[in-house]
Amino acid sequence: MALNPVLGKLVSKRVVLASASPRRQEILTNVGLRFEVVPSWFKETLEKSSFAAPYEYAIETAKQKALEVANRMHVKHLRTPDVVIGADTIVTVDEQILEKPVDKQDAYRMLSRLSGKEHSVFTGVAIIHCSSKGNQLETEITDFYEETKVKFSDLSEELLWEYIHSGEPMDKAGGYGIQALGGMLVEYVHGDFLNVVGFPLNHFCKKLAELYYPPPKHTVQHIKHDSIPSVDTFENLSDGESESSNFTEHKGANKLDSSGMCPSRPVYNCENTSSVRTGFTVPLGNQNGVSESAAKLPSKILDLMDGFKASKALFVASKLKMFDYLKNKGPLKAVDVANEVGTSVCGTERLLDACVALGLLEKTSQGYSNTDSANIYLTSDGEYSLHGYIIHSNDHLWPLFTNLESAVREGSRQNHRAFGRKAEDLFKDYYHSQEVKQRFMAAMHSIAHLTARDLATAFDLSQFKSTCDLGGCTGALAHELIQIYPNMKVTVFDLPEVIANISYFQPSEQCAAPVTFVSGDFFKDNLPEADLYILSRVLHDWPDEKIHILLSKISAVCKPGSALLVAEIVLDEQKTHPPRAVLQSLSMTEGKQRSGSEYKQLLEKYGFTNTQFKITGTLLDAVLCFKKNLSP
Ligand SMILES: Cc1cn([C@@H]2O[C@H](COP(=O)(O)OP(=O)(O)OP(=O)(O)O)[C@@H](O)[C@H]2O)c(=O)[nH]c1=O
Incomplete structure (x- = not known):
């Protein structure tokens, strides 16, 4: 097993391949993996346009395939597997995603698009470690993708149809099988051949190696994508600890919601791999020349110590x-x-190298370049740019957090120390200084835009004819609602100073049914009429007295059957998770983060019942509640 030490780690586990693809079964069987095949029932119907990049779609589909099987085995078959593997292969050409053709005509359409051109084949893979806690399925998801470039020769009509009539294209992404007759169409392949066939075996082994034998920090860069650890036998890799000891400190376990779907859209690392595991304990033993004492270092604590430098x-x-x-x-x-x-050359070089170390940039002999994720999320004009929020974090949150000690001692916001002004003055300042105003709006816009699709689809809102997003700022969520519910009339209600500055943030293409912007102060002015009101990232910011005013006003204008959608991070009942919300609390605003039962109780006080939660596990969760019918 010298060739494949990491697969040995799976020997004692119940491994399930959540795939009907005979090719995937063959690739994994060929390397000696023992597994059960349980084809997934997950329909490949995710909305492609909601993904910033094709590989995100492939990863998410792979993840949902695997989660569906994990959940079904847990619930229906009462057998919880240890590891479920899911995969999804797609072909992309001219920014279009091609899956399996539905009929011969479809196969013809696909193959003629590929003729004479280079295209990419992406396979997304999800490796899900499962456990059962108190009857609940807990999952640890690791995912990654691999890209291979393939170039086809010019294909004549005759060749095309002959190939289609062979029947080979029908169950294959892009309508061809490189491993059989389809191989005759191919001029060159750049990258992993097996990835095209349906399973990126090499990357999979590296991923397992990372999971089961995480290298000590200083060797990560070398090992990550270059080599599968080479050892004599996989038994040699035994660290003398139980299997589970490799995962003792990880966080981010997912619980499935009642639909059995992974509740979250992916949060991607800045490389072609992501994992929700963090904080592995470094395995004991003398691997890669690491001393025993180094191997015992508390990596999670060390990472936290360095966290501020990375930010x-x-x-x-x-x-x-x-x-x-x-x-x-x-x-x-x-x-x-x-x-x-x-900037200075030496300072710039150090910063760029740090960004490479953090996985934000790549470095080659030609110089530095962005990773795909940096292009999408970190450039200021990227579709899902977080630039606005990053600048807000640097200019506003960072100074506040440097005064955290005083904040904890005094139990109050530290705006006076951080900015030389009281919080209220500062808030007013937002609407006096154009620069600060734009910065704040850009920050709000970047988060609203990123979360809009998840919020708009958290519940079926098609029953509502009119919606009013209170404090809806630039209208990012409002625009998404109209995309999804074209018959919905959507109004954004926000302060006049905000509405006066929205034009920069409007989508370029003309919406058929545009959003209406109405200026006003939701604490003082009449609210526009609507069947559905939205409060997104509003409640956590305000003290109870203000919330009382706001919810009383909404309750008063809501007719029975109307609803309120609250978007916040919902804390668990212990109020220690998720960390993002708990850490946000440290800025000591007069508002607070709430648990699910606290939101339910609060909303009931104002006549809203039938409260439903959608815990997305991403940046914002959704809470929908309905105005009670008047008692007869
Ligand atoms: C490009 C290419 C693809 N394929 C097959 O195309 C299917 C992709 O579809 P999928 O949706 O990822 O998988 P599936 O077959 O529907 O199975 P499942 O995982 O159960 O959804 C997989 O079969 C792959 O091998 C080949 O066999 N050879 C090739 O050259």
């Missing part, structure tokens, strides 16, 4: 717009970036 490196690189320059002109050497940005 600041991201903030500064964003503020200096390095990701923008690299997107437009990369790859660039440090000296070129320094010249563009107007």
Whole structure:
């Protein structure tokens, strides 16, 4: 087993392949893996346009396939597998995703698009570790993708139809099988051949190696994607600890919601791999020349100690717009970036190297370039740009958090220490300084845009004819609602100072049914009429007296049967999870984060019942409640 030590780790586990693909079964059987095949019933119907990149779609589909099987085995078959593997292969050409053809005509359409061109084949893979706690299925998801480029020769009509009539294209992504007759169509392949066939075996082994034998921090860069650890036998890799000891500190376990779907859209790492596991204990033993004492280092604590440096490196690189320059002109050497940005060469080189270490950039002999995720999320004009929120984090949250000790001692916001002004003055300032106003709106917009699709689809809102997003700022959620519910009339209600500055953030294409913006103060003015009101990221910011005013007003205008949708991060009942919300509380606003039962209780006080929760596990959860019918 010297060739494949990591697969040995799966020997004692109940492994399930959630795939009907005979190719995947063959690839894994060929390397000696023992597993059960349980084809997934998950329909490949995720909305492709909601993914920023094709590989995200493949990863999410793979994940949902595997989760469906894990959940079905747990609930219906009362057998919880240890590991479920799901995969999804797609072909992309001219920014279009091609899956399996539905009929011969469809196969013809696909193959003629591929003729004479290079295309990409992406396989997304999800490895799900399952356990059963108190009858509940707990999952640890690791996912990644692999891309291979394939070029087809020019295909004549005759060849095309002959190939289609062979029947081979029908159950294959892109309508061809490279491993059989389809191989005759291929001029070249760049990358992993097995990835095209349906399963990226090499990357899968590396991923298992990372999971079961995480290298000590300083060797990560070398091992990650270059080699599968080479050892004599996989038994040698035994660390003398139980299997589970490799996973003792990980966080981010997912619980499935009642539909059995993974509640979350993916949060992607800045590389072609992501995992919800964090904080592995470093295995004991003398691997890769690491001493025993080094192996015992508390990696999670060390990571936390360095966390602020990593955040600041991201903030500064964003503020200096390095990701923008690299997107437009990369790859660039440090000296070129320094010249563009107007910074020192040595400082710039250190920052760029730090960004490489953090997985935000790539470094080759030609220079530095953005990772795919940096292009999508970190450039200031990326569709899902987080740039606005990053700048807000640097300019506003960072100074507040440097005064955390005083905040904890005094139990109050530290705006006076951080900015030399009281919180109220500062809030007013937002609407006096144009620059700060734009910055704040950009921050709100970036989060609203990123979460809009999840919120708009958290519940079926098609029954509502009119919706009013209170404090809806730039209208990012409102625009998404209209996309999804074209018959819905959507109004955004926000302060006049906000409404006056929304034009920069409006989508370029003309919406058929545009959003209506109405200026006003939701604590003082009449609210526009609607069947559905939305409060997204509002309640956690305000003290109870203000919330009382706001919810009383909404309750008064809501007719029975109307509803209120609250978007917040919902805390667990212990109020210690998720960390993002708990950490946000440290900024000590007069508002607070609430648990599910606290939201339910609060909303009931104002006549809203039938409260439903959608815990997305991402940036915002959704709570929908309905105005009670008047008693007869
Ligand atoms: C490009 C290419 C694809 N395939 C097959 O295409 C299917 C993709 O579809 P999927 O949706 O990822 O998988 P599936 O077959 O529906 O199975 P499942 O995992 O159960 O959904 C998989 O079969 C792959 O091997 C080949 O066999 N050869 C090739 O050259």
